[in-house]
Amino acid sequence: MIVHTTSPQFKRNAARxxxxxxxxxxxxxxxxxxxxxxxxxxxxxxxFEGLRDSARDIKxxxxxxxxxxxxxxxxxxxxxxxxxHFARNADDARDxxxxxxxxxxxxxxxxxxxxxxxxxxxxxxxxxxxxxxxETDLGEYIIQLRNELPSHIIAPAVHLNATQVEQDFxxxxxxxxxxxxxxxxVQLLTEARAVLRERFFAADVGITGANxxxxxxxxxxxxTNEGNGDLTQVLPKTHIVLASIEKLVPxxxxxxxxLRVLARSATGQEMSVYTTFSTGxxxxxxxxxxxxxHVVLLDNGRSAMLGSDFEEMLRCIRCxxxxxxxxxxxxxxxxxxxxxxxxxMGAVLTPSLIGVDKAGHLPNATTFCGRCESVCxxxxxxxxxxxxxxxxxxxxHLTPATFRSGLAFWGFFAKRPALYRLVTRAAMGALGFAxxxxxxxxxxxxxxxxTKYRDFPAPQGETFQARWKRERKGKAA
Amino acid sequence: MSARDDVLAxxxxxxxxxxxxxxxRNIVAERLEHAPKGLIPARGQVSGEERLAxxxxxxxxxxxxxxxxxxxxxxxLSIALFLxxxxxxxxxxxxxxxxxxxxxxxxTALDISHGPSEGHDLNAVSHAFGGVxxxxxxVLVSGPENPSTLNFLPDNHIIVVAAKDIAGDxxxxxNRVRFTFGKGGMPRxxxxxxxxxxxxxxxxxxxxxxxxxxxxxxxxxxx
Amino acid sequence: xKQERKPHIGLFVTCLVDLMRPSIGFAAVxxxxxxxxxxxVPAQTCCGQPAYNSGDRGTxxxxxxxxxxxxxxxxxxxxxxxxxxxMIKAHYPELFADDPNLLPKAEALADKTYELTSFLVDVxxxxxxxxxxxxTVTYHDxxxxxxxxxxxxxxxxxxSSVEGLTLVEMNESDVCCGFGGTFAVKYxxxxxxxxGAKARNIEEAHTRTLxxxxxxxxxxxxxxxSRDGKTIEVRHVAEIxxxxxxxxxxxxxxxxxxx
Numbered sequence: 001m002i003v004h005t006t007s008p009q010f011k012r013n014a015a016r017x018x019x020x021x022x023x024x025x026x027x028x029x030x031x032x033x034x035x036x037x038x039x040x041x042x043x044x045x046x047x048f049e050g051l052r053d054s055a056r057d058i059k060x061x062x063x064x065x066x067x068x069x070x071x072x073x074x075x076x077x078x079x080x081x082x083x084x085h086f087a088r089n090a091d092d093a094r095d096x097x098x099x100x101x102x103x104x105x106x107x108x109x110x111x112x113x114x115x116x117x118x119x120x121x122x123x124x125x126x127x128x129x130x131x132x133x134x135e136t137d138l139g140e141y142i143i144q145l146r147n148e149l150p151s152h153i154i155a156p157a158v159h160l161n162a163t164q165v166e167q168d169f170x171x172x173x174x175x176x177x178x179x180x181x182x183x184x185x186v187q188l189l190t191e192a193r194a195v196l197r198e199r200f201f202a203a204d205v206g207i208t209g210a211n212x213x214x215x216x217x218x219x220x221x222x223x224t225n226e227g228n229g230d231l232t233q234v235l236p237k238t239h240i241v242l243a244s245i246e247k248l249v250p251x252x253x254x255x256x257x258x259l260r261v262l263a264r265s266a267t268g269q270e271m272s273v274y275t276t277f278s279t280g281x282x283x284x285x286x287x288x289x290x291x292x293x294h295v296v297l298l299d300n301g302r303s304a305m306l307g308s309d310f311e312e313m314l315r316c317i318r319c320x321x322x323x324x325x326x327x328x329x330x331x332x333x334x335x336x337x338x339x340x341x342x343x344x345m346g347a348v349l350t351p352s353l354i355g356v357d358k359a360g361h362l363p364n365a366t367t368f369c370g371r372c373e374s375v376c377x378x379x380x381x382x383x384x385x386x387x388x389x390x391x392x393x394x395x396x397h398l399t400p401a402t403f404r405s406g407l408a409f410w411g412f413f414a415k416r417p418a419l420y421r422l423v424t425r426a427a428m429g430a431l432g433f434a435x436x437x438x439x440x441x442x443x444x445x446x447x448x449x450x451t452k453y454r455d456f457p458a459p460q461g462e463t464f465q466a467r468w469k470r471e472r473k474g475k476a477a
Numbered sequence: 478m479s480a481r482d483d484v485l486a487x488x489x490x491x492x493x494x495x496x497x498x499x500x501x502r503n504i505v506a507e508r509l510e511h512a513p514k515g516l517i518p519a520r521g522q523v524s525g526e527e528r529l530a531x532x533x534x535x536x537x538x539x540x541x542x543x544x545x546x547x548x549x550x551x552x553x554l555s556i557a558l559f560l561x562x563x564x565x566x567x568x569x570x571x572x573x574x575x576x577x578x579x580x581x582x583x584x585t586a587l588d589i590s591h592g593p594s595e596g597h598d599l600n601a602v603s604h605a606f607g608g609v610x611x612x613x614x615x616v617l618v619s620g621p622e623n624p625s626t627l628n629f630l631p632d633n634h635i636i637v638v639a640a641k642d643i644a645g646d647x648x649x650x651x652n653r654v655r656f657t658f659g660k661g662g663m664p665r666x667x668x669x670x671x672x673x674x675x676x677x678x679x680x681x682x683x684x685x686x687x688x689x690x691x692x693x694x695x696x697x698x699x700x
Numbered sequence: 701x702k703q704e705r706k707p708h709i710g711l712f713v714t715c716l717v718d719l720m721r722p723s724i725g726f727a728a729v730x731x732x733x734x735x736x737x738x739x740x741v742p743a744q745t746c747c748g749q750p751a752y753n754s755g756d757r758g759t760x761x762x763x764x765x766x767x768x769x770x771x772x773x774x775x776x777x778x779x780x781x782x783x784x785x786x787m788i789k790a791h792y793p794e795l796f797a798d799d800p801n802l803l804p805k806a807e808a809l810a811d812k813t814y815e816l817t818s819f820l821v822d823v824x825x826x827x828x829x830x831x832x833x834x835x836t837v838t839y840h841d842x843x844x845x846x847x848x849x850x851x852x853x854x855x856x857x858x859x860s861s862v863e864g865l866t867l868v869e870m871n872e873s874d875v876c877c878g879f880g881g882t883f884a885v886k887y888x889x890x891x892x893x894x895x896g897a898k899a900r901n902i903e904e905a906h907t908r909t910l911x912x913x914x915x916x917x918x919x920x921x922x923x924x925x926s927r928d929g930k931t932i933e934v935r936h937v938a939e940i941x942x943x944x945x946x947x948x949x950x951x952x953x954x955x956x957x958x959x
């Protein structure tokens with residue numbers, strides 16, 4: 001499969017995002033909408049920090065025994081009348097889903113929000129094969145109308161404002177009264193609800209993702225606030241669960257532990273509105289529910305992350321807290337990252353999935369401020385993992401040559417204290433003298449990136465070590 | 478090799494295991510068998526009136542409305558009053574739940590129909606399997622008694638729950654699920670419902686009634 | 701009564717303070733000596749963070765070994781920087797995790813290394829300094845100090861003892877200023893936007909002075925404020941705590957311009 005990514009053009013994407021005043025306004029909603037709510041939810045639960053440890057430990061335990069939990073899970077799904085399909089990569093997963101849809105004679109497929117579906121670009125594949133995919137999560141529906149990728153893993157349309165949504169609805173919902181009032185967000189919601197209601201009933205297949213898969217019972221779990229994931233799975237004849245292999249947890253108790261940190265970290269809710277545990281197809285006596293239940297388990301590079309420096313990334317439960325708290329994400333938004341997963345989690349995961357040669361900017365475009373790690377519900381050391389990518393890039397000589405030689409030049413002196421003192425003493429003396437009148441430089445050679453946006457404060461002149469030697473020489477130390 | 482075998486082999490190679498190690502298999506079997514509980518928040522570890530009060534506070538914080546009635550015989554009238562007070566039509570869809578069926582609906586003027594929702598019902602009532610005080614969540618299990626479509630398609634969803642079925646935490650409800658459906662067994666669907674449907678996808682402003690019910694009303698039966 | 705030996709401190713000046721603003725180093729020395737320590741400054745260059753964050757572990761380890769040797773014999777190592785102290789305390793042990801010979805040395809150094817204000821408050825138990833400063837200040841929490849070392853209350857506690865000083869908290873004081881070492885140059889557009897947001901928060905606090913505990917962040921914020929024509933003075937927190945404010949603020953002229 002060809003991966004469609006603009007990650008190599010991260011810098012250009014970022015510059016464009018920074019110049020986009022509408023986007024900049026919308027990004028303000030990220031800070032407004034998530035940070036305080038998460039903090040309050042965490043403070044309200046005294047066990048929150050302990051539950052983060054618990055969630056981390058459960059995920060670590062599962063990953064260490066992933067082969068066995070997958071086998072146990074598979075057996076349970078089969079026992080409940082469902083089917084499990086393993087997919088090595090995106091192509092496998094697309095083929096499996098297409099053949100299930102064909103078998104069901106599907107014309108329309110409804111979809112709950114799934115990042116894995118974005119990862120394998122299933123919509124385009126279905127469309128190319130004459131099947132209409134319909135996103136049903138409001139945010140996903142909006143970006144599907146715009147033919148965009150989600151810009152946030154739990155708030156896909158966070159980059160848009162209501163006026164843009166109104167324009168899209170007027171453009172696409174052509175059979176509705178063109179004079180209708182859509183000036184309020186609630187009117188947009190009501191219209192989407194009515195339009196999508198019809199789609200839910202028309203769908204032959206419903207595809208959802210999974211927040212967790214439970215080995216104990218063969219259960220898939222989805223968490224939504226809208227209820228779209230439930231209508232997606234309960235109405236059509238066939239329900240396909242599309243999930244990656246690291247979604248496994250051992251038991252219902254383990255899932256419950258992690259659910260206690262998921263919504264609180266994501267939206268600051270104590271619990272999302274709908275947490276749905278689905279096991280197999282409808283039972284003989286059931287009055288509703290899908291007749292067929294399929295699970296597609298995607299690897300796509302994850303098994304190679306196990307046992308590597310990046311294994312800890314597989315704990316991620318896709319809450320979005322890292323990007324909600326990231327100053328870089330706040331500045332450029334999700335699309336700048338150029339693929340499916342933005343923000344700090346994307347900066348670690350994307351190179352793993354599409355290659356560090358393509359996504360090399362992402363783990364470099366961070367200040368290592370550590371705010372992501374401080375809020376991660378499963379305590380993924382995101383800065384450390386980004387640094388591991390930088391080490392890979394350095395080892396593979398993917399670091400830009402000019403930067404590399406600059407670093408080597410600096411390293412040469414940093415390793416030689418006596419020479420360092422001599423050279424810096426002279427250099428700072430000169431620089432201090434040059435800057436003594438203004439106290440700062442508006443322009444400096446080799447520091448264009450710095451002086452484009454800010455002045456460079458002038459040094460005081462004499463280095464500390466020189467002055468120390470001069471003043472304290474002979475004094476008892 | 479099949480994709481399944483490939484994936485499992487890759488996992489084992491990365492983990493440096495064969496998959497046949499007795500110790501690993503025992504650890505996994507043990508965990509699946511005993512399902513250790515982990516850390517349970519103290520918040521829900523209260524009983525009686527206190528637990529009921531916590532449930533009510535939490536459900537209301539999630540924007541559900543909650544009424545208490547003394548006995549199941551009072552439920553129909555309470556629901557009729559709820560519908561009238563919100564100017565909602567006097568119709569109600571429900572499944573084959575025996576507890577609901579045994580209630581004196583004829584004492585009200587409600588037009589009752591039975592079965593899953595086909596999308597035209599404005600109001601539905603379900604009987605919960607249980608509740609969780611910790612977060613004010615309702616636990617519903619699928620089946621002909623309470624079809625899942627009733628939880629999502631109607632505009633107004635009313636859930637009846639017996640006070641004795643409201644647990645402090647999720648884990649207590651899982652124990653009851655295991656007792657009812659057998660260890661490792663599950664109904665097709667278990668729904669945890671915490672408040673009415675909502676979306677914040679437009680400008681991160683929360684709006685109620687995205688795809689599911691715009692209203693969630695809970696009737697707690699004390700008896 | 702037996703007099704206890706003075707704690708012997710190796711000052712880790714940090715490369716930026718050494719090169720750009722030695723007065724911070726002397727302020728740190730004064731604070732430590734006033735607190736009853738003896739201070740020494742062994743020959744040094746850098747903690748290795750630029751190499752470490754660029755993925756060059758080899759150079760980082762070479763520099764770290766040099767630091768470990770230079771500071772081996774002190775009771776404590778103190779740095780007027782959360783970032784450099786954090787590098788030694790949090791990352792040196794990680795750097796030598798696979799080296800049974802050097803790991804104990806790295807851990808020993810990590811155990812006795814502190815950021816300046818946290819050393820004064822947490823280790824020496826100091827709650828007051830002998831200094832005066834008339835005016836309002838706002839304090840930026842630099843990321844490494846805050847999140848790697850838990851430096852948050854210590855500088856505020858000491859500042860509250862400075863006569864005449866009023867601390868006004870800015871919004872989002874714990875949000876990154878956008879410096880990030882080489883990030884500021886490599887991704888200057890993004891860095892510029894982040895420091896722009898920081899500058900707005902600083903301005904809205906309406907104080908005479910901006911303080912922080914890391915010179916890198918201070919140079920970034922000072923450079924942005926002066927570029928935008930703001931007159932807010934920018935100083936390292938140690939300068940205020942030591943009462944050493946004779947030197948012009950960061951980015952201000954040292955000599956009167958020639959007419």
